[in-house]
Amino acid sequence: MKWFKKKQRPLPEDTVCRNCGAQTVGRYCHECGQDLLSGVGQPIMKMTAHVFEHAFALEGRTPRTLFNLMFRPGFLPNEYFMGKINRYVHPVKLFWMSTLIFFALFIGSMDFDNLQPQVTTTGGAKININFNNNALADSLVNNQIQTHEEDDAEKINKSLEIGNVLIKYGTKFAPYATFLLIPIFALLLAGFFWRKKLFYIFHLVFAVHFHTFLWVYFSILLIINMCTPQWKYPGWLSFLLFLIPGVYLAIAFHRFYQSKTRWQAIWKAVLIGIVYFLLIVIVTTLLIVLVIRIFFPEVYNS
Numbered sequence: 001m002k003w004f005k006k007k008q009r010p011l012p013e014d015t016v017c018r019n020c021g022a023q024t025v026g027r028y029c030h031e032c033g034q035d036l037l038s039g040v041g042q043p044i045m046k047m048t049a050h051v052f053e054h055a056f057a058l059e060g061r062t063p064r065t066l067f068n069l070m071f072r073p074g075f076l077p078n079e080y081f082m083g084k085i086n087r088y089v090h091p092v093k094l095f096w097m098s099t100l101i102f103f104a105l106f107i108g109s110m111d112f113d114n115l116q117p118q119v120t121t122t123g124g125a126k127i128n129i130n131f132n133n134n135a136l137a138d139s140l141v142n143n144q145i146q147t148h149e150e151d152d153a154e155k156i157n158k159s160l161e162i163g164n165v166l167i168k169y170g171t172k173f174a175p176y177a178t179f180l181l182i183p184i185f186a187l188l189l190a191g192f193f194w195r196k197k198l199f200y201i202f203h204l205v206f207a208v209h210f211h212t213f214l215w216v217y218f219s220i221l222l223i224i225n226m227c228t229p230q231w232k233y234p235g236w237l238s239f240l241l242f243l244i245p246g247v248y249l250a251i252a253f254h255r256f257y258q259s260k261t262r263w264q265a266i267w268k269a270v271l272i273g274i275v276y277f278l279l280i281v282i283v284t285t286l287l288i289v290l291v292i293r294i295f296f297p298e299v300y301n302s
Helices: 044-056 061-071 075-081 091-109 135-145 150-192 200-227 235-256 262-295 297-301
Strands: 118-122 126-130
Touching: 061 075, 061 200, 075 200, 075 235, 091 150, 091 200, 150 200, 150 262, 200 235, 235 262, 262 297
Parallel strands: none
Antiparallel strands: 118 126
């Protein structure tokens, strides 16, 4: 089923491809693959539909791919290496789309007005911070710093300024950082499943699909949070939501790597998750230190 139906049009009289100049037979060029009808008197609506269809694969592949990605762990990597590729959205394309959508939702869900703190002094020596009517932030911060003296205001302002810069550049470069973390995750898979004697590309495609699942999953949670801002998760539900990615990874291990037992897949998922989380913390810490060193060199000189 296609989202945008195309009407059949007669081929142009000139069957020479305008893109590469090859003499063609039929509608598509056998050299470069260009459609002979592309750009030939197309209405604006058809051109727009063509762009969306090819940019987002809106031909039934997207719903099919998302369903298998979310509810059949390990299925898409197996399909990929069985040669069933064109019936699904390409793994890298789907990953990049899901990453951009997640960070767009993440930035859209943040209220940056309430993240702009003001440091003031009251009663002479005490310091209060007003987070623009954010009562929770006011309470937490003021309780922590109520014993600070007035001469600490400059240090607090500097810390807040550093925090704003980290948020700004973190949301800007995080999508690219996550793309660079995938090969590291694939190396972990190659190390833990070295007995399978698989090529690195097998682990890399699995890593791409798993990270795509994470972005789609977190995007759904963000949408729910944005639609129900006043609702608070109960403790048991928060724990369950935190546990779902780990369960998904264990099932995917069992199906894709054909583990002998489910427990073997579970303990490998736990270990890989812990190691990968520590690597993310280390990389994030190094990036924070680098940003501070570039934009606030006086912090290191003081």
